[in-house]
Amino acid sequence: MTRIKICGLQTREAVRAAAEAGADFIGFVFARSKRQVPPEQVGELTHGLAAPRRxxxxxxxxxxxxxxxxxxAALDGFQLHGAESPALCRELKEQTGKLVWKAWPVRFDEADAQIRYYRGAVDAVLLDTYHPGAAGGTGRTFPWRGIARFREWLPDVPIFVAGGLTVDNVGELVDEYRPDGVDVSSGVESNGAKDADKIKRFIERVRERDGCYRMKKGVSENTAGSSCLKR
Structure with missing residues (x-):
């Protein structure tokens, strides 16, 4: 099943919407960003809610x-978007026992092969769109054909995909490239704020395509039949 992370949450309403829609992870941005929140605020945003992993x-x-x-912030994991070394990732895992994900901007040049050094040091790699001077959050997709190379370099590391995902394109991503997870932020927003309906529809679309994939593999999935026939 494709794991789903809803990122850039700043309100209790957004946390509740992600939880109720069935997100696997919720993301809080502590780096400088228009979606930045202080770590101490996460407890307030999630207090009393059956929130997904943070x-x-x-x-x-x-x-x-x-x-x-x-x-x-009582985090369940760390998503690192800078130039963090494999050694730092490994040390963070050892000291916390929490998830450590390394975000990687896909460049389509020899620099991409450096991701091999993170094998064994991280729990997942998150592929994102490369843009000079930006550490993610571009709202743009990268050519997904590049995912195959990362699977070769990281055969036993889960691969998440971010960058420009919306309810309109995530189905194609899941159908054609089968990432282990997807990460969305601006794609489930309206006027710069998280939109509960878009969050719900995004997650429904991913689960729908998961169901179609299981049907194609010969696994019964009663909830997906008619929607699978649309493709």
Missing amino acids: IGVFVDESLESLLAAGKA
């Missing part, structure tokens, strides 16, 4: 800062 988004923080933020 992932903090960071860019080039020290190990000490990561440990402090992880404790303050």
Whole structure:
């Protein structure tokens, strides 16, 4: 099943919407961003809610800062978008016992092969759109054909895909490329704020395509039949 992360949450309403729609992970941005929240606020946003696992988004923080933020926000995992080394990722995993994901901007050049050094150091790699000077959050897709190369370099590492995902294109991604997970932020927003209906429809679309895939593999899935015939 494709894992789903709804990222860039800033309100209790957004957290509730993601939880009720069935997200696997919710993301809080601690790096400088228009969606930035302080680690101490995460407890307020999730208090009393049956929230999915919490992932903090960071860019080039020290190990000490990561440990402090992880404790303050009671994180279940860390998503690292900077130039964090495999050694730092490994140390963070060892000291916290939490998930560590390495975000990787897909460049389609020799630099991409460096991701091989993170094998064994991280729990997942999140492929995102490369843009000079931006550490993610571009709202644009990258050519998904590049996913195959990363599977060759990381045969036993789950691969998540981010960058420009919406309810209109995530079905194609899941159908054709079968990522282990998807990560969306701006694609489930209206006027810069998380939209509960878009969150719900995004998650429904992913689950629908998961169901279609299982049917194609010969697994009975009563809920997906008619929608699968549309493609």
